[in-house]
Amino acid sequence: MVRLPYSTALTTLFSYGLLFAFGHLRDFFRRIIDSRKPTTNLKDYAPICLGHEDFYTRRLFNRVQDCCNRPIASAPDAWIDVIERYSNDGNKTIHRTSKTSRCLNLGSYNYLGFAAADEYCTPRVIESLKKYSASTCSVRVDGGNTKLHIELEELVARFVGKPAAILLGMGYATNSTIIPALIGKGGLIISDSLNHNSIVNGARGSGAAVRVFQHNNIAHLEEVLREQIAQGQPRTHRPWNKIIVIVEGIYSMEGELCKLPEVISVCKKYKAYTYLDEAHSIGAIGKSGRGVCDLLGVDPADVDIMMGTFTKSFGSCGGYIAASKEIIHHLKQTCPAHIYATSMSPPAVQQVISAIKVILGEDGTNRGAKKLAQIRENSNFFRSELKKMGFEVLGDNDSPVMPIMLYNPAKIPSFSRECLRLNVAAVVVAFPATPLLLSRARICISASHTREDLIKGLEVLSKAGDVSGIKYFPVEQEKTTAVEKLKKIQ
Amino acid sequence: MDMAFPVANATAAVLTRVSAAFNAPLARAVVFGVHIDGHLVVEGLLIAVIVFQLTRKSYKPPKKPLTEKEIDELCNEWQPEPLCPPIKEGARIDTPMLESAAGPHTIVDGKEVVNFASANYLGLIGNEKIIDSCVGSLEKYGVGSCGPRGFYGTIDVHLDCEAKIANFLGTPDSILYSYGISTIFSVIPAFCKKGDIIVADEGVHWAVQNGLHLSRSTVVYFKHNDMASLASTLEKLTRGNKRAEKIRRYIVVESIYQNSGQIAPLDEIVRLKEEYRFRVILEESHSFGVLGKSGRGLAEHYGVPIEKIDIITAGMGNALATDGGFCTGSVRVVDHQRLSSSGYVFSASLPPYLASAAVSAVNYLEENPTVLSTLRSNIALMHKELSDTPGLEISSHVLSPIVFLKLKKSTGSPTTDLDLLETITERVLKEDSVFIVTSKKSNLDRCKLPIGIRLFVSAGHTESDIFTLSNSLKRVSASVLSD
Numbered sequence: 001m002v003r004l005p006y007s008t009a010l011t012t013l014f015s016y017g018l019l020f021a022f023g024h025l026r027d028f029f030r031r032i033i034d035s036r037k038p039t040t041n042l043k044d045y046a047p048i049c050l051g052h053e054d055f056y057t058r059r060l061f062n063r064v065q066d067c068c069n070r071p072i073a074s075a076p077d078a079w080i081d082v083i084e085r086y087s088n089d090g091n092k093t094i095h096r097t098s099k100t101s102r103c104l105n106l107g108s109y110n111y112l113g114f115a116a117a118d119e120y121c122t123p124r125v126i127e128s129l130k131k132y133s134a135s136t137c138s139v140r141v142d143g144g145n146t147k148l149h150i151e152l153e154e155l156v157a158r159f160v161g162k163p164a165a166i167l168l169g170m171g172y173a174t175n176s177t178i179i180p181a182l183i184g185k186g187g188l189i190i191s192d193s194l195n196h197n198s199i200v201n202g203a204r205g206s207g208a209a210v211r212v213f214q215h216n217n218i219a220h221l222e223e224v225l226r227e228q229i230a231q232g233q234p235r236t237h238r239p240w241n242k243i244i245v246i247v248e249g250i251y252s253m254e255g256e257l258c259k260l261p262e263v264i265s266v267c268k269k270y271k272a273y274t275y276l277d278e279a280h281s282i283g284a285i286g287k288s289g290r291g292v293c294d295l296l297g298v299d300p301a302d303v304d305i306m307m308g309t310f311t312k313s314f315g316s317c318g319g320y321i322a323a324s325k326e327i328i329h330h331l332k333q334t335c336p337a338h339i340y341a342t343s344m345s346p347p348a349v350q351q352v353i354s355a356i357k358v359i360l361g362e363d364g365t366n367r368g369a370k371k372l373a374q375i376r377e378n379s380n381f382f383r384s385e386l387k388k389m390g391f392e393v394l395g396d397n398d399s400p401v402m403p404i405m406l407y408n409p410a411k412i413p414s415f416s417r418e419c420l421r422l423n424v425a426a427v428v429v430a431f432p433a434t435p436l437l438l439s440r441a442r443i444c445i446s447a448s449h450t451r452e453d454l455i456k457g458l459e460v461l462s463k464a465g466d467v468s469g470i471k472y473f474p475v476e477q478e479k480t481t482a483v484e485k486l487k488k489i490q
Numbered sequence: 491m492d493m494a495f496p497v498a499n500a501t502a503a504v505l506t507r508v509s510a511a512f513n514a515p516l517a518r519a520v521v522f523g524v525h526i527d528g529h530l531v532v533e534g535l536l537i538a539v540i541v542f543q544l545t546r547k548s549y550k551p552p553k554k555p556l557t558e559k560e561i562d563e564l565c566n567e568w569q570p571e572p573l574c575p576p577i578k579e580g581a582r583i584d585t586p587m588l589e590s591a592a593g594p595h596t597i598v599d600g601k602e603v604v605n606f607a608s609a610n611y612l613g614l615i616g617n618e619k620i621i622d623s624c625v626g627s628l629e630k631y632g633v634g635s636c637g638p639r640g641f642y643g644t645i646d647v648h649l650d651c652e653a654k655i656a657n658f659l660g661t662p663d664s665i666l667y668s669y670g671i672s673t674i675f676s677v678i679p680a681f682c683k684k685g686d687i688i689v690a691d692e693g694v695h696w697a698v699q700n701g702l703h704l705s706r707s708t709v710v711y712f713k714h715n716d717m718a719s720l721a722s723t724l725e726k727l728t729r730g731n732k733r734a735e736k737i738r739r740y741i742v743v744e745s746i747y748q749n750s751g752q753i754a755p756l757d758e759i760v761r762l763k764e765e766y767r768f769r770v771i772l773e774e775s776h777s778f779g780v781l782g783k784s785g786r787g788l789a790e791h792y793g794v795p796i797e798k799i800d801i802i803t804a805g806m807g808n809a810l811a812t813d814g815g816f817c818t819g820s821v822r823v824v825d826h827q828r829l830s831s832s833g834y835v836f837s838a839s840l841p842p843y844l845a846s847a848a849v850s851a852v853n854y855l856e857e858n859p860t861v862l863s864t865l866r867s868n869i870a871l872m873h874k875e876l877s878d879t880p881g882l883e884i885s886s887h888v889l890s891p892i893v894f895l896k897l898k899k900s901t902g903s904p905t906t907d908l909d910l911l912e913t914i915t916e917r918v919l920k921e922d923s924v925f926i927v928t929s930k931k932s933n934l935d936r937c938k939l940p941i942g943i944r945l946f947v948s949a950g951h952t953e954s955d956i957f958t959l960s961n962s963l964k965r966v967s968a969s970v971l972s973d
Contacts, residue, residue, distance in 0.1 A: 173833075
């Protein structure tokens, strides 16, 4: 967890206070000016966005709008062409030019480097496109079930280590439609406090009661379980139908792994079911890429439901659920995304099939093993170098996601713009994706980054960090860093 | 005797003293120059005692929290239900497997069939130009976009696609989503919050119902496609309700209902909306690219100016033969979604090749508007041919590309109805090589409309395809439904 130094907290609060005060002042003047203007034909209609709902958007976010939603004109590979944009009215509207600048990509989820055209995957994808066309225009249970879909389900089940799997066209929709199919009113969902928005939406849409336990705090999870089983449903005290505990493999805003062995043992003791969301960890961690179970030595049979997405490590789109044959059979009959949504696009299915074959080594080469070793080495190298430079980096070793703390609202645009000026594309995250005071920059390492790319990235981050003043920890002077070693050699 | 005297003396002395006290004039005190009677002191004491009693907590038996041992016992006794119900015998989950593109003719389970199960309304599956643009996109951008729109997942083809769709429809801007059904269930919660009023048709499909549920607003359903019911609902909600002016009010309808094939009368809805001051959210998945002289949707079909519809959403998995969805409206509507629509912000963006396919599809539609008249004549022919099918009747609108056949006489239970219809579709596939499907329902869906056989008519079908289907369907339904 993040330890917020006192002085930083005070300055951050002061900055936000100033921004809010100015925002309210501007709103006040805007109201006076608007009351003098003639009314439009939307009289008698309540405004579509009430004043306070988009206060944050209008007054705070719009000032730094150019740091988000940056368009690119190439594949999201290790180097990208970021399209240059300009604004004439203080960031209210942004226009794009036709000029691009080539930047190092530290922001896309491209963990194994399958994002751009790949020598094994792309010819097969194009072949499947010519055979099956871009879409099946039909839901999976009607006419959208092709040979590729069945092949991928078997392959995913084999890769993850479960008996069966079901495929869905979007990772977000996987969570929000599967959870209501598994649990309903009278059930209890216990989810980690930092779970992703799709899990929150799925839990809300299911109608079950939801309780939250402190992030990665196993003692608190056990306490919540004991209390809830003993008390039963609120007011009637009837026992719960079933309890599902939902955790994620890697939390993308923290870069931390979940404490899976302890969670499994607690859930087994109290007979709760476990649901593991491996959106960021499947394919990226573990010796053979099989995710957090592989890394922490947990038997996949102990986790009841394993969910994952294909967007991050496999360079495609869509999600899957892997579980026992009975659960998958049940889901195929009830899951709304399976019954009502257009089935996954066949070229995207082929991309995942080829990517998994490369990772498993079934394409006849050892590129998969090389990629896995490369991403582990890259992540550990980058993380240790950042820490040596004095940045406050969160997350565990082996995780390819590295958040760097910024805290103050002014450092968010300054860090982002400085990095872009020096040709590095970095991602900055603020409220509402993170708590208000804990804004951060997030680095995602890829297996397609070479050592030179990483060293250039480190240099630029160091310079931008100096300009923004985010090196909160003392620099380690006694050990020379790899950067300086390389400079000495040159 | 000796003891009696002192006792008697003592008793007499006490009695004398007590009677003296009683006979003494009432004690008089003077406090601050005011005379106070003795009885006031007694009354004052009584009041003090009453007040003291009132302030004390009433007696409750003390609450004992559960001990650790008791909690352990409860945890050991508790037995959860299994995560899913056991597999029922004879449950059908095997769906036919396609081995080629889902065009008008496809290969299912090894043999060539006529395909009426894909919503390929303009016949764009297998179109050379679209496939070429996808190939170019795949070689340049790869398959996935590896990030949400906010974090370098915005590729220039997305911006081009949004501009193209907005241009085609005549609205200021549009926003792309990466999955068809996630469009509507992200748009509704972005605009409707707790306390708002939504009036929705009872036949809307599951994704709309999910969006309504997630928005936590007050939802009132009106009878399926019944304008009188809508008018009376609107009247009931706004009459005498002064608060209604300050809260946001929406009407949610679909242009072509996929649960029944009916078409919503947009001109009537717009008239009602302007009278009662509601906003309209229109779900156009099955009418975009199908209705209207040039395929611009329901608004063009009814001649309603597009500005009158506040929010239009559509999935692109039907006429445009690609995947994903879009939402369009005024600038305020579109901009608001870029930060507060969960399916847009928290999800990876649409794969770039699907966005290029959408752009090519819209270009094709603009250059070849005759494809719409082919589609319309196919639909008319289908209606003519199937109007005398034994045991089944067409319950969809004459212009809808979804032709919905339901049983003339239902058996009374939805499961037996479904069994009969499934038998018909299986036999049609096996005996005559025509691929048709029934409408399937999840148990999470609360729509009560009857199920039936859903036929998707495409501009790529030839007349002989339609004749094959109608002959086969008439023969099989006569044999299945007669006994």
